[in-house]
Amino acid sequence: MTQMTNRQYFLASRPAQMPTADNVQCRDVPLAPPGPGEVTLRNLYISLDPAIRGWMGDAPNYIEPIALGDAVRSSVIGRVVSSNSPDFAVGDVAMSVGAWEQYTTAPAAGLNKLDEAAGIPLSLFLGALGPTGLTAYFGLLEVGRPRAGETVLVSAAAGAVGSVVGQIARMQGCRVVGMAGTDDKCAWLVDALGFDAAINYRTCGDYTAAIGKACPAGVDVYFDNVGGEILDAALLCLNPHARVAVCGWISTYNVANPPGPVNLWQLVAKSVTLQGFTVLDYLDRFGEGIGQLARWLQEGKLQYREEIVDGLDNILPTFLRLFDGSNAGKLVIRIPEQG
Template sequence: MSELINRQYYLAKRPASVPTPEDVPFRDVPVAKPAAGEAIIRNMYISLDPAIRGWMSDVNNYIDPIAINDPIRSSVIGRVVKSNSDLVAEGDVVMSLGAWERYTTAPAAGMNKLDENSGIPLSNFLSVLGPTGLTALFGLMDVGKPKAGETVLVSAAAGAVGSIVGQIAKMQGCHVVGMAGSEEKCRWITDELGFDAAINYKTCGDYEAAIKAACPNGVDVYFDNVGGDILDAALMCLNRFSRVAVCGWISTYNDADAPGPKNLWQLVAESATIQGFVVLDYVERFGEGVGQLAEWLMAGKLQFKEEIIDDLDNVLPGFLKLFDGSNQGKLIIRIPE
């Protein structure tokens, strides 16, 4: 095999706020031969997720921070171009933990083979049938525990996770209210996804008043993707024995001095529960989860959006769309073969 040259986007320094090209520059480096048990994949799709911003920081997280000078960690789908393992062969398409790079070298034991002839677009395994869909499914059903007739409030409801959360909640017989950042997104979640109501958080003014108006019977389950002031407002609208499922706090990821929630006393006042979670908590149930999501998808009960951006060199501008709300669904970088 002729020498492969790998373009990587790596962490040169920890961002003080929104990551810049100085924080995350690129380099071109040769690809070494895979060690025993490893394989090299040429990445075809790279997942862009809010959690990556947390990994760029050195604060305590559910996995270790990205080390300075290491490539930016991400889930990837690619084709094996060199294998030093019996577990995968050249030509296999696999999903793996990789990075913002053209080639990823990783242990073959951590790679999951995908069937590129199944009729399912490979990108779906990073979105509705991958970590995104599984986060929505397990976070709502296992942490939120919705019951028919309850009110479920979802922040970032037009996002990759939130949009699926709302649809699953409707299948459980819940009254579902979503918060999104534009009138177009609000119309999408109500007119097409079946949410009962939507709040445009950029124009509603008083978050608490807007939530109470859209949830006249109070909030039984709050699926939190944003934290910050919206979380504080939602806490003031909780019913007795309600549940708050904390998936992410994207509103504070780029603000090291952001104040914490002020209204946590409402958890005591309403005997409510708040629980954080990550999808890796459910790794042993991934097969079950993908099966359920696929069943709903094939039955026409789930809709989703993917925003696929071509070219590795668009990875940082694409990532930043997560923080200004300009993305349309799950963000994925595609590197054409």
């Protein structure tokens, strides 16, 4: 019998700036059978998230850096092809912490079984009904704490997290302003998602003036996905007692020595709360969050965009699209079952 192989993309060296094919390399390794209590998934979907860029470095983070030589860590959804656990049968579909690889072998205890028969597109469990939807839900409601009538500003607003943040803020009765990098994205925010205004940050010129114009009553909640100069400008537009929910700082992820924010004094001047968070802070409430997001989807109150790219071998160039803004919504790699 021929030995099965597992194609993997692994971290050969830590990127200093934008990851390259020298940093992330391909190899085919023998596929070992699952150990006791383990399950092997044939991956169907691999989630591409900006956070992976952070794990490629060795700065302190909320989970361990990817070790050099290890396959690049990622959330995956796969079909069970071999199981040493009574909880999973061959053919079941599950979500797991996995990697940029064809097959993921993991302890059954860490897997979430997904009900394929429910008819929900599986990729949604990586996006609007998964980590990015949950990040928006808990980050906005628990950290941003918006109240009806307040103004919520969101950066990377047309992305997987930002687009959900804005729609939830609208449902809370807030005025919502998004910042995004193209006119098409801005039009989608206003025309399809019901944002009150959108700013194309690549063409608007002075950020502070543009935010001030789009938010004439000031900003009460800034949901920060990007950091950098946009954060600095937003800080100058905050109302007294505003909340800044620091979700991500994607503008700095590929910059070797990014300058720090210079307007933090505004925290004092306006009695502002600036709070970072990760979605994992709310792990024990994921059931509640997924239930609510699913209800909103069913009721047509929540829309989402996802971009699914076929082929494991496209994974690095596709990942890099998160950083030039050419992704339209939640970015996922699919490895077709007949492939």
